[in-house]
Amino acid sequence: MERLDAIFSPESVAVLGASTTPGKVGHDIFQNILKGGYNGTLYPVNPRAKSIQCIKAYPSLLDIPDPVDLAMIILPPNIALEAVKDCVEKGVKGIVIVSAGFKEVGGEGLEIENRIVELCHKAGIRIVGPNCLGVINPHKDIRLNASFSARMPHEGNISFISQSGALCTAVLDFAADRGFGFSKFISIGNKADVDELDLLRYLHEDLHTEVILIYMEELKRGGKDFIDVAKEITSGERPTPILVIKSGRTTAGAQAAASHTGSLAGTEGLYDAIFDEGGIIRVDSVVELFDYANAFASKKFPTGNKIAIVTNAGGPGIVATDVTVTSGLELAKFDEETVEVLASHLPPTANLHNPVDVIGDAAQDRYENALNAVIRDENVHGALVILTPQSMTNAIGTAEVIVKIAKQTPKPIVCCFMGIVDVSAGVKHLQENNIPVFKFPESAARALGKLYTATRWLNRQRLAQFELKHDKKCAAGIIKSCLEKGQTYLGEFEGLDLLKCYGFHTLPTRLAENESQAVAIAKEMGYPVVMKIMSSQILHKSDAGGVKVGLKDENEVRAAYSKIIENAKNYNPDAGIDGILIQEVAPSGREVILGMNRYPDHGPLVMFGLGGVFVELFKDVVFRLAPIGRNNARRMVRSIKSFPLLNGFRGKPITDLEALHKHLVSLSHLVIDHPEIKELDINPLLVHPEGKGATVADVRIILVEPDSKS
Numbered sequence: 273m274e275r276l277d278a279i280f281s282p283e284s285v286a287v288l289g290a291s292t293t294p295g296k297v298g299h300d301i302f303q304n305i306l307k308g309g310y311n312g313t314l315y316p317v318n319p320r321a322k323s324i325q326c327i328k329a330y331p332s333l334l335d336i337p338d339p340v341d342l343a344m345i346i347l348p349p350n351i352a353l354e355a356v357k358d359c360v361e362k363g364v365k366g367i368v369i370v371s372a373g374f375k376e377v378g379g380e381g382l383e384i385e386n387r388i389v390e391l392c393h394k395a396g397i398r399i400v401g402p403n404c405l406g407v408i409n410p411h412k413d414i415r416l417n418a419s420f421s422a423r424m425p426h427e428g429n430i431s432f433i434s435q436s437g438a439l440c441t442a443v444l445d446f447a448a449d450r451g452f453g454f455s456k457f458i459s460i461g462n463k464a465d466v467d468e469l470d471l472l473r474y475l476h477e478d479l480h481t482e483v484i485l486i487y488m489e490e491l492k493r494g495g496k497d498f499i500d501v502a503k504e505i506t507s508g509e510r511p512t513p514i515l516v517i518k519s520g521r522t523t524a525g526a527q528a529a530a531s532h533t534g535s536l537a538g539t540e541g542l543y544d545a546i547f548d549e550g551g552i553i554r555v556d557s558v559v560e561l562f563d564y565a566n567a568f569a570s571k572k573f574p575t576g577n578k579i580a581i582v583t584n585a586g587g588p589g590i591v592a593t594d595v596t597v598t599s600g601l602e603l604a605k606f607d608e609e610t611v612e613v614l615a616s617h618l619p620p621t622a623n624l625h626n627p628v629d630v631i632g633d634a635a636q637d638r639y640e641n642a643l644n645a646v647i648r649d650e651n652v653h654g655a656l657v658i659l660t661p662q663s664m665t666n667a668i669g670t671a672e673v674i675v676k677i678a679k680q681t682p683k684p685i686v687c688c689f690m691g692i693v694d695v696s697a698g699v700k701h702l703q704e705n706n707i708p709v710f711k712f713p714e715s716a717a718r719a720l721g722k723l724y725t726a727t728r729w730l731n732r733q734r735l736a737q738f739e740l741k742h743d744k745k746c747a748a749g750i751i752k753s754c755l756e757k758g759q760t761y762l763g764e765f766e767g768l769d770l771l772k773c774y775g776f777h778t779l780p781t782r783l784a785e786n787e788s789q790a791v792a793i794a795k796e797m798g799y800p801v802v803m804k805i806m807s808s809q810i811l812h813k814s815d816a817g818g819v820k821v822g823l824k825d826e827n828e829v830r831a832a833y834s835k836i837i838e839n840a841k842n843y844n845p846d847a848g849i850d851g852i853l854i855q856e857v858a859p860s861g862r863e864v865i866l867g868m869n870r871y872p873d874h875g876p877l878v879m880f881g882l883g884g885v886f887v888e889l890f891k892d893v894v895f896r897l898a899p900i901g902r903n904n905a906r907r908m909v910r911s912i913k914s915f916p917l918l919n920g921f922r923g924k925p926i927t928d929l930e931a932l933h934k935h936l937v938s939l940s941h942l943v944i945d946h947p948e949i950k951e952l953d954i955n956p957l958l959v960h961p962e963g964k965g966a967t968v969a970d971v972r973i974i975l976v977e978p979d980s981k982s
């Protein structure tokens with residue numbers, strides 16, 4: 273922690289590779305620190321220059337007479353390595369390596385990077401970069417702009433971590449336009465040492481940081497560690513929202529997948545899982561990142577989802593209403609008293625209900641009266657004020673009354689001042705007073721929706737964990753005996769037994785090797801029955817015409833037997849057929865899918881979603897890293913689009929959600945306990961009405977062959 277302080281708040285900085293030639297990085301970074309008004313002591317290091325920008329230069333770091341906290345290294349890799357050795361000898365506390373040509377080019381570059389990391393590890397020096405844009409700390413006591421960017425941002429409460437250097441400069445430019453202030457600004461480059469996780473921990477301790485933004489390409493250290501830290505930050509003692517824009521492909525790609533879970537998860541599923549569980553808000557574009565940062569930086573969150581809209585134009589009010597509703601918010605229904613107050617201040621043509629229309633000729637007094645009335649209403653948790661420039665509009669006056677009212681209420685007020693030129697003075701006044709302001713009603717409504725997402729995360733339900741008993745030994749035995757036979761694909765025949773060990777309810781299922789056996793088994797089991805092809809080469813049985821449900825008598829069983837064999841042979845003439853499974857018909861229920869797939873460095877990823885034969889079509893699925901507890905299971909189930917189908921949609925029975933949550937938790941235990949399970953799909957699990965549990969109607973498990981187990 274202390275060592276990262278040396279990077280962000282150093283008392284002295286040496287620039288190794290400071291240059292006299294304008295346009296060179298070594299020149300510009302030195303100049304940016306100098307012109308940024310750095311409060312500490314700055315030393316240029318250059319063996320060939322007497323001075324840089326009129327400041328005495330030192331031939332080497334070791335010639336500087338005083339201690340140096342931070343060394344900025346702007347040198348080609350082989351020289352950088354020598355410079356790092358000097359840093360160790362000098363006892364610097366932190367290093368930022370701006371130059372490129374390291375790990376990202378491979379070969380010698382990679383070797384040098386590894387060597388540098390090793391040297392610094394031993395010496396306890398932290399490194400940011402290489403291949404990065406630098407770091408910025410605009411705090412008035414520090415004012416360090418050790419970066420490529422000539423622009424020193426304002427001081428503020430937003431910290432930004434970026435894996436892309438180029439994006440950083442663009443972001444600073446946008447930020448200047450929108451009046452954003454920053455606490456820390458870090459370009460992390462190759463993350464040879466300091467990565468997102470270190471920075472999140474550091475920023476969480478930093479009292480000046482109240483919103484964290486991350487531009488991420490891939491996580492160096494993901495999995496549960498990252499989730500735990502994120503969760504603590506977003507919902508621990510001093511909750512700090514984290515907004516992430518994630519792009520690019522990752523090296524943590526899913527292994528070749530034979531299961532639904534594998535094909536659906538991809539790497540996006542993995543990241544969604546990590547973000548969801550950590551309470552991190554994922555955004556889709558840089559624009560959104562800014563819009564939400566703007567709203568979150570004001571630090572006011574709605575306690576509920578009912579909002580009021582005050583507008584001087586009908587159209588934008590309707591647009592805002594639409595987006596409000598799709599963003600998880602609702603328009604508040606006002607108290608009678610509020611409506612009366614509105615009536616007393618607004619013209620007869622005004623709309624006194626949500627969205628409140630103060631009419632195009634409104635000056636600031638109408639806005640003031642209307643906003644005052646609605647924000648006081650108990651049924652209102654936040655407000656959205658829309659202003660379009662019309663002839664009577666007073667943008668600056670309106671901004672002033674909004675600021676005045678905002679100061680007196682804990683409820684968030686977000687604004688949409690439509691336009692650029694005519695509203696600019698008003699926009700500026702709002703920005704200066706930390707009132708979120710947007711150009712379009714959609715963005716304003718969406719941002720308000722995200723604020724409410726944060727409230728919901730903070731107030732999420734935390735139920736006591738389930739007490740579950742599993743027969744781990746029995747499961748291990750089944751796995752061992754399959755692997756001993758060289759069998760890595762488990763269909764229902766062995767798979768159901770394995771699931772039983774973890775408390776799943778399964779159906780009596782037996783194998784018939786010929787038609788007369790099938791008839792005999794069906795008779796014993798009792799009609800109707802289900803028949804399914806059993807072949808390790810046919811993974812999706814119904815695709816091969818290999819499933820017949822609801823066979824009512826001997827004749828139907830006989831006919832089904834020959835038909836299924838015929839279909840299977842047509843589907844895959846080379847498939848080895850073990851016979852046909854005869855299974856009881858499951859009691860009716862909603863079909864859901866439970867699955868698992870493994871990711872190197874992250875662990876098993878559990879999937880839940882709408883099941884049946886259309887899983888890949890609707891892709892209504894959600895992921896979490898195992899193990900999961902009851903609350904995560906519950907949140908997974910509630911987060912799919914089809915959740916209403918499980919929860920009594922249109923008079924249909926409510927399903928046994930608690931049983932479903934238990935099964936998800938158990939499944940996560942199963943895959944943690946048995947690393948030999950590489951992939952698994954239960955599809956469908958039939959969830960019965962409340963109190964009646966759930967039944968597995970199909971399972972497919974892939975084991976890792978012992979020699980390839982990592």
Ligand code: ADP
Nearest residue numbers: 802812813814819856857858884955956969970
């Ligand atoms: P597939 O290999 O094609 O996934 P399944 O065993 O899942 O084969 O069967 C396909 C569909 O048949 C299931 O999604 C389910 O709707 C239905 N089904 C399968 N087994 C049963 C059963 N025992 N009782 C009732 N319906 C079943």
Ligand code: MG
Nearest residue numbers: 955956970971
């Ligand atoms: Mg199936």
